[in-house]
Amino acid sequence: MPDPxxxxxxxxxxxRHGLGARHxxxxxxxxxxxITAKIARAAGxxxxxxxxxxxxxxxxxxxxxxxxxxxxxxxxxxxxFELDKRCVPxxxxxxxxxxxxxxxxxxxxxxxxxxxEAAARGLPGPIRIVANLPYNIATALLxxxxxxxxRYAGFTLMFQKEVADxxxxxxxxxxxGRLAIAAQWRCTVERLFTLRPSAFVPPPKVDSAVVRLVxxxxxxxxxxxxxxxxxxxxxxxQRRKMLRQSLKSLGGDAEALCRxxxxxxxxxxxxxxxxxxxxxxxxxxxxxA
Numbered sequence: 647m648p649d650p651x652x653x654x655x656x657x658x659x660x661x662r663h664g665l666g667a668r669h670x671x672x673x674x675x676x677x678x679x680x681i682t683a684k685i686a687r688a689a690g691x692x693x694x695x696x697x698x699x700x701x702x703x704x705x706x707x708x709x710x711x712x713x714x715x716x717x718x719x720x721x722x723x724x725x726x727f728e729l730d731k732r733c734v735p736x737x738x739x740x741x742x743x744x745x746x747x748x749x750x751x752x753x754x755x756x757x758x759x760x761x762x763e764a765a766a767r768g769l770p771g772p773i774r775i776v777a778n779l780p781y782n783i784a785t786a787l788l789x790x791x792x793x794x795x796x797r798y799a800g801f802t803l804m805f806q807k808e809v810a811d812x813x814x815x816x817x818x819x820x821x822x823g824r825l826a827i828a829a830q831w832r833c834t835v836e837r838l839f840t841l842r843p844s845a846f847v848p849p850p851k852v853d854s855a856v857v858r859l860v861x862x863x864x865x866x867x868x869x870x871x872x873x874x875x876x877x878x879x880x881x882x883x884q885r886r887k888m889l890r891q892s893l894k895s896l897g898g899d900a901e902a903l904c905r906x907x908x909x910x911x912x913x914x915x916x917x918x919x920x921x922x923x924x925x926x927x928x929x930x931x932x933x934x935a
Contacts, residue, residue: 652743653714653739653740653743656675656677656709656710656711657677659709659710659736659739660675660709660736663709663732663733663735663736664732673706673708673730673780674778674781674846674847674848674849674850675708675709675711675846675847676711676712676778676845676846677711677847678845679711679715681841681845682711682712682714682715683715683718683719684839685712685715685776685778685802685804685856686712686715686716686718686719686721686776687719688802688838688856688858689702689716689719689774689776689800689802690719690720690721692800692858692860693799693800693860694772694774694799694800694802694858694860695772695774695799695800696720697716697719697720697721697722698720698721698722699722699770699772700722700723700770700771700772700773700774700799701722701723701724701725701764701769701770701771701772701773701774702716702721702722702723702724702725702774702775702776703724703725703726703727703760703764703773703774703775703776703777704716704724704725704726704727704775704776704777705726705727705755705775705777705779705780705787706727706728706729706755706777706778706779706780707726707727707728707733707737708728708730708733709733709736709737710726710733710736710737710740712776712777712778713726713737713740713748714740716776717740717744717747717748721747722747722770723747723748723749723769723770724747724748724749725749725751725760725763725764725767725769726748726749726750726751727751727753727754727755727758727760727763728750728751728752728753729752729753729754729755731752734750734752737750738750749767749769751763755783755787756783756786756787756790760773760775760791761773761794761797761798771799772798772799773797773798773799774798774799774800774801774802775791775798775800775801775802775803776801776802776803777802777803777804778804779803779804779805781805781806781809781850784803784805784806784809785805785809785825788801788803788829789828792828792829792832792833793871795832795833795859795861795862796832796861796862796863796864797861798861799861800858800859800860800861801833801857801858801859801860802838802856802857802858803856803857803859804841804854804855804856804857805854805855805857806850806852806853806854806855807840807852807853807854807855808821808852809825810837810854810855810856810857811837811855812825812826813825813826813829813830813835813837813857813859814826814835814836814837814857817916817917817918817919818916818917819916820916822916823878823882823885823915823916824875824878824879824882827874827878827920827923828875828878829859830866830920831865831866831867831869831874831920831924832861832862832865832866833859833860833861833862834859834860834862835857835858835859836857836858836859836860837855837856837857838855838856838857838858839855839856840853840854840855840856841853841854841855841856865924866920866921866924867920867921867924867925868924868928869923869924869927869928869931870927870928870931873927873930873931873934874923874924874927876896876927876930877893877896877923877926877927877930878915878923880892880893880895880896881893881915881918881923881926882915882916883895884915885914885915885916886914887914888911888912888913888914889904889909889910889911889912889913889914889915889918890904890911890912892914892915893926896930898933903926903929903930903933904926906929907922907925907926907928907929908922908925909922909925909926
């Protein structure tokens with residue numbers, strides 16, 4: 647049985663398997679063991695619980711740098727989704743070194759449900775997701791997971807710094823918008839640390855940041871998610887205009903809508919709290935009933 651200590655360095659694995667990073671797949675590999683260990687530690691801290699319990703889902707492991715760190719940190723089970731078939735043999739070498747703990751799925755994470763895949767393999771909960779996400783699909787993946795947020799223990803994810811800023815932004819901040827509301831309505835959001843481009847091979851053109859999202863048992867305030875999305879899309883679609891103007895696209899009397907929801911019609915989208923957006927969504931639902 648292979649010993650984890652005998653695993654070759656990642657650079658040697660990449661050379662042996664011909665795993666040059668592909669721009670089309672948004673690949674930027676992490677070789678720094680201190681950084682991957684730091685991400686693994688962060689994933690096992692906080693309300694989401696220790697890695698030794700349940701299943702850790704990883705998206706886009708590539709040659710397996712973060713995968714190794716998660717397993718070395720004690721992850722009981724890692725379910726890794728990898729689109730690049732070139733990387734699967736390298737991941738299988740790690741699986742052999744950690745018998746029964748690494749489960750590799752060769753396929754597109756955008757077309758797979760981590761919860762269903764874990765259940766199909768008999769992997770235990772709680773389910774958490776930890777990943778250095780491919781930047782070209784990071785937001786799309788997060789929005790899919792947020793729709794089922796209470797079923798996850800938590801998310802420890804790496805994004806472009808700009809996206810991380812938007813996720814964690816508060817009202818009146820320039821980065822505050824639809825993404826902040828979608829995430830913070832369902833989760834608490836905490837930016838953990840930032841990484842410079844030099845941490846990756848090849849280096850991206852932007853800084854990156856690791857974010858922890860912990861699902862709320864219930865959303866921050868009552869609202870229909872589809873209607874809340876309509877309201878925020880209308881409001882931030884014309885974010886420099888007052889709500890009495892920007893919300894006209896919803897139909898009806900926008901000023902009366904605001905007043906009924908207890909929101910100032912002269913306010914702008916970036917000034918509203920998530921609770922106030924939820925109040926608007928509830929009023930839209932009432933008027934539509």
